[in-house]
Amino acid sequence: MAEALVSIALEQLASFIHQQATEGISLLVGAKQEVEKLQSNFRAIQAVLADAEIRQVKENAVRDWLDKLKDVSYDIDDVLDELNTKFLKLQIKRAEHASKPLKKVCSVVLHYLVGKPLLMRCKIVINIKYLGRKLDIVVEERERFHFRPIAEGSKEVERQITTSAIDLEEVRGRDNDKNSLVDLLLSQSSQQQVLPIISIVGMGGIGKTTLARLAFNDDKVNTHFDKKIWVCVSEPFNELRVAKAILESLTSSPSQLVELETVMQKIGRQIERKKFLLVLDDVWTENYENWENLKRTLKCGSLESRILVTTRKEIVANVIGTTKIISLGVLSEDECWSLFSQLAIFEATNKEFEEIGKKIVKKCKGLPLAVKTLGSLLHFKRKFEEWENVLNSEIWELEVVEERIFPPLLFSYYDLSSILKKCFSYCAIFPKDYVIWKDELIKLWMAQGYLKSKANKDMELVGEEYFENLAMRSLFQDFKRSEYDGSIIGCKMHDIVHDLVQFLSKNECFAIEVESGASPQSDISYERVRHLYARSSSSIPRSILNPKKLHSFVVERAYFYETDLSRYFEQLTCLRTLNLCNCYGFYKIPKGIKYLVHLRYLKLNWNDDIETLPEVLCDLYNLQTLDVTDCGKLRKLPQGIGKLVNLRHLLIGGTRSLRYIPKGVERLSCLKTLNKFVINGDYDDGNKACTSLDSLKNLKLGPSLELELVNVRDSNALKLANFQSTNNLLHLTLSFRIQCKERRGNEENVMIIEALQPPPNLEKLRIEYFEGKSMSFDWMIDGKYKKSG
Incomplete structure (x- = not known):
């Protein structure tokens, strides 16, 4: 991992020097020498990193040294990325004022070359010198390990197999084990008084989960049980999380419940007098009390039900009351x-x-x-x-x-x-x-x-x-x-494999699930965590956040107050990735998001209370992905969206309340994905909304697009699309939305849809809410498109 971070830092240093020369902005005396010294030190370290990566597994001192190197690499990347963002902002400002009088253009450039930018450059130079000293220490410490240069791993893999x-599924030597396990799952006993628990026990990597999956998907097992549930338990054991996973599997829908007793009651009602198969994969806990509530609830089901457990420890199988142990041997x-x-x-x-x-x-x-x-x-x-x-x-x-x-x-x-x-x-x-x-x-x-x-x-x-x-x-x-x-x-x-990747990235990447009232793990050095996944039925503990260091913050189903979000945005200023998926408690994105200048990935999907996005979001010039999928109440996108010059993926599918697409989307020349486009016939203000497909004609989009036509009365809105040159578009959905009282005639609807000329490589066409009677248009070739209305 350190190898990649060093490579990224070297790229940023090269970009910094290039930008400085291109923009003609000189730094303070000695700054260039500091940057060149950083480059030299990183190259010297890069030559021996392969040996350090190998030795870290058995030498804690080497591992500590690599941690220090990664810290410096991250910090340098942050400083230089901030400066490169300033250069990008300057370029955008210049472009915006290109059509204005020369005097105004000069004043803008002067503002960025003097004033605040001078203070900014001083600050960055100070940071570079400080980080240079930290890297000097890392270079000096390297000498005591006597690393040797090793050629880096393979660059490419020959693609000779599909x-x-x-x-x-490569399975060898498990036929007998599978047959025996299926027999146990299907066997019946007239004197059976307890719910049978079967445990597969064996060392890691021996095939316990594979064997359980073979039985779980067996045809006879599928027809025998009314309900089948698969839950990965893993560490640390959390009773509420396991119970919610069982409930969600039974109901096929997410649960926002936070009380264990309520979850257990719902499970009981779902399985009452039913034959179920519950697989608990990768169980570690040796605490008998962890199972009491669950086992009591599972008694609501039929005694012909079965519980199948996989674990690396026989003591775990005994603790949970196993009635039959399958000790899995090696091949x-x-x-x-x-x-x-x-x-x-x-x-x-x-x-x-x-x-x-x-x-x-x-x-x-x-x-x-x-x-x-x-x-x-x-x-x-x-x-x-x-x-x-x-x-x-x-x-x-x-x-x-x-x-x-x-x-x-x-x-x-x-x-x-x-x-x-x-x-x-x-x-x-x-x-x-x-x-x-x-x-x-x-x-x-x-x-x-x-x-x-x-x-x-x-x-x-x-x-x-x-x-x-x-x-x-x-x-x-x-x-x-x-x-x-x-x-x-x-x-x-x-x-x-997950154990390996966690071992290699310990204290750098971390996933945590926090339930209401629970304390975070105490053995984790959170101040070093750079990439964090968190899932919680309540709020995220502030103690697990490293305000000035975090690069990824991926959250699912947590509760946020808007004041908390504002505080997070002010502190998590190094974020590249922010995912607030299916969260609740807030109705808008605070304006403080403007502080996340490094942000490349913003995902807000399944937040059904968000109605608008703040205009300052369009100042995040590095943004590559904006995902608001299934934000059902979102009414509009920011008007300045055309300023997001690096945006590659705009995902807005499922935004059923979205009224229009703002003007300026045609300037997003990097855009690869736009999965929905809205033309609203009630919006005549050309300075505010896109009123035709003309905005898309120069964009290379694909592979899917939903075209929503709201009260469109003029077929000219479709004629300018030039879709026939869009080779990457494979799936097209035409969705008609009628929001006015007046009813249009069949002839008018047919004229509107007839104006569309789909791209030549289109594989699937879906037409929704079409009021016209005719479904045969000049551009349709029999058998070419899959049509549904």
């Missing part, structure tokens, strides 16, 4: 070899590779996850020496964190390039068993500066390649696929 092949060497050879896919006739491959498999000690990870890694290694290096590596000698499973995972981690290490490590921000949506993850990576456009590829495509790279190495699993085209849209991480 992602779908990686997604196949045989033949089964491991079968799995490994399928994934590694080397020349079967090459005896040298087969011989060394079997030696590597033997070191995996029969653990399926270890075999799968190394098989996926060695698929991309075609030289005998590379396989030999894996076999003889000192990584096998490490005794770290998780019994015999981390060394194989570390091989895959160390083989990554520095930026892929950072992308992978960032996933520690998500809790265990979290569904990671691919598009959202790519936007989060982009917000942190991990993705750069290259070789005529947009950042989003680079992110796609990074995601596929990690998936091919078996670092992601449980893929979610699109119902439309089968492409991967989401995934999870194996709990052991």
